[in-house]
Amino acid sequence: GIMEIPSAKKETFDPIVEGLKKIYKEKIRPLEEMFKFDGFHSPLLNDSDIEAKPMVLLLGQYSTGKTSFVKYLLGRDFPGAHIGPEPTTDRFMAIMHGKEERRTPGNALSVETDKPFRGLSKFGTMFLQRFESSESPAPLLEHLTFIDTPGVLSGEKQRIARGYDFISVIEWFAEKADMILLLFDAYKLDISDEFKRTIEALRGNDDKIRVVLNKADQINTQQLMRVYGALMWALGKVVRTPEVMRVYIGSFWNEPYRIQENAKLFQAEQQDLLRDLQALPRLAAVRKCNEMVKRAKMCRIHAFIIAHLRKQMPSVFGQKSAQAELIKNLEQEFSRIQIATQMPAGDFPDAERFRERLALHDLKKFPKLDKKMLEVLDQVLQQDLPLLLRRYAQIADESPQGVLP
Amino acid sequence: GIMEIPSAKKETFDPIVEGLKKIYKEKIRPLEEMFKFDGFHSPLLNDSDIEAKPMVLLLGQYSTGKTSFVKYLLGRDFPGAHIGPEPTTDRFMAIMHGKEERRTPGNALSVETDKPFRGLSKFGTMFLQRFESSESPAPLLEHLTFIDTPGVLSGEKQRIARGYDFISVIEWFAEKADMILLLFDAYKLDISDEFKRTIEALRGNDDKIRVVLNKADQINTQQLMRVYGALMWALGKVVRTPEVMRVYIGSFWNEPYRIQENAKLFQAEQQDLLRDLQALPRLAAVRKCNEMVKRAKMCRIHAFIIAHLRKQMPSVFGQKSAQAELIKNLEQEFSRIQIATQMPAGDFPDAERFRERLALHDLKKFPKLDKKMLEVLDQVLQQDLPLLLRRYAQIADESPQGVLP
């Protein structure tokens, strides 16, 4: 493969992932289960969610070279890869590591507990029939998972032909992804309204977006400047962030450049892209730590809220109306907890949403707050996670460029 | 000069300008005077307004190379040109043709009837003291006038230090200009809020805007791509039009390129810019014809409106209240004229504005509509101007590229 990550370093960030799994399973999840965290905030995590490799989501109109791009990075074909001039890739494909070549259909994938795709079942059978994994022993896949997608079509075709909600599926993957690559064809630049809508659906994940201006060797320098300028002009209008989006300009397949004028530029750009991809495992480890910190904090606040509300409940009569009253005055109860515990208001969940969820639960059925478990959680926040982050900094120090060759 | 326009062709579009002057003076202006067109719509025109050479307005933050750019195009220094690293140009400068080198201060310029700058007096003495003309016998100036401007400063400096309304002055020139060139320094790209506001003031004239990414030879290709991308990204957000703005990338002065990597690109871009500048006289002639058509149409409608309103006035008593009543029901009167004359409603002036202006006039003092003069105006619209445009097409046909060498 063009992008070898030396296997000696391949496990570099595994101790952190292992640490996170242990901390979560032993010290956070029990509290989450007790106070039904998943009924209020987000699903409980499994090992596979924490282990999941950094994910690179590929998006683009059809024939921009998404599938060829993955093949180029892997340095090999992968099972189920179809490359061609017409709209070819007709499904979402998770390109993952496996000892043997194997394809697994979406219906099976969505129930495998060791894969991070269980959340996809909500998009229905029509979608799962258009989703599969492609496993192969490409070394790069030990560190990254790619999500190849069907090219965005224009107009009605997009909505009618698919039979599932393409935009919502993209949103799901964008949320999980560590990098979102938008591919454009320099030779035939086209930013359809549908693709604009797809980009808009990425809002909130803008910091993950990078752009590939592919097939840039097919045109001369002046044409390339016009195309690249038009691309940036249009992107500036669609993406709301003031920070300029990084665009990698080049030709990402294994053929010689057609026009040589900018060979040096393309090579430098390809190097930059590889370096940024190689940095993902390191960045993902930090991100996972930070997310775990956030989750532990939210779990702590959640436990306090539930315990506080539960305490107000009468022991025998009028429980229903008491709970209704508490739900009604939720903002006020939140304020009281904030004052009592000195936890910042900004960390609290949205009261309106919490109110809706709470209506589905019986406060009386929650246990009392276990002091011991709370101490354990405080320890997670004050010691365990900071220690893990420090450990990470050590690893990063020893190999300053992370997994770079 | 780098941009010679052969003098044999220099008079190419003069017959059209001469024709326009004659038509206006003999057939349109008399009617305008009679019905006080200038009190309702726009000032009466002099020969100099119609003769005025295509104007190129240069804008940019300080030190982006505006003054050097003009010097480069003229192939020579011009009187009053100051070039340097600090904010140097401290005034608006109209760089025009003259047999002798000469500078004329703004106060004098603003009263010269053979120059198109009389409208500038409204910006006050503080501005006129910061405005001058620089005449010299550079051949290019026989065809184009350049307006060099002080660099846009950032923040408070811009507003406080100047003593006149910079943005309004820019708007005035933008309205008159045939091309507006925004200069950026590739080596030190910076788009201050003040400059954004300046660009926003150009709204309505967006089709005239072109961009020069200057000093592009000071950085390597990858850096240039980042800078150019950032520029387009930012411009896309500021300029509302969907059409991508044309950017000329190069180094517009008479020094050799510092970094040679993109010499070929820069040369091609410089050629394109020169070609587009050379096309201005031709485009300006067409524009003048089209504007005269619009003006004649507006004059016709104006005469009909005034004559129609005048006819409703009582001959002796209650004139004041009758006029007030007419002003009040102006929309209704407009509709009646539209029905009677079959003139499209879209061509009519804004009723609210017209109402304000009308309040300053005494309807009874206007003359009756002279049938003869109206016939002459119809002739202008049906014969004279179409003939002139056909004549233009002939000239353009004989020399398909207009004044191109």
Ligand SMILES: Nc1ncnc2c1ncn2[C@@H]1O[C@H](COP(=O)(O)OP(=O)(O)OP(=O)(O)O)[C@@H](O)[C@H]1O
């Ligand atoms: N860098 C490149 N330069 C020129 N042509 C390319 C390049 N990469 C791919 N192609 C060609 O473009 C066409 C489309 O490629 P590919 O199937 O990889 O695109 P895709 O984005 O995956 O399309 P789809 O959305 O239909 O799946 C193919 O003919 C391929 O050979």
Ligand SMILES: Nc1ncnc2c1ncn2[C@@H]1O[C@H](COP(=O)(O)OP(=O)(O)OP(=O)(O)O)[C@@H](O)[C@H]1O
């Ligand atoms: N193409 C170029 N490449 C590199 N340097 C240049 C170029 N053009 C001009 N310069 C230098 O940049 C500086 C500013 O030039 P100049 O005075 O022409 O800019 P300006 O935009 O007119 O500035 P101001 O707004 O202050 O009048 C000068 O030192 C000049 O020599």
Ligand SMILES: [Mg+2]
């Ligand atoms: Mg594909």
Ligand SMILES: [Mg+2]
């Ligand atoms: Mg200057």
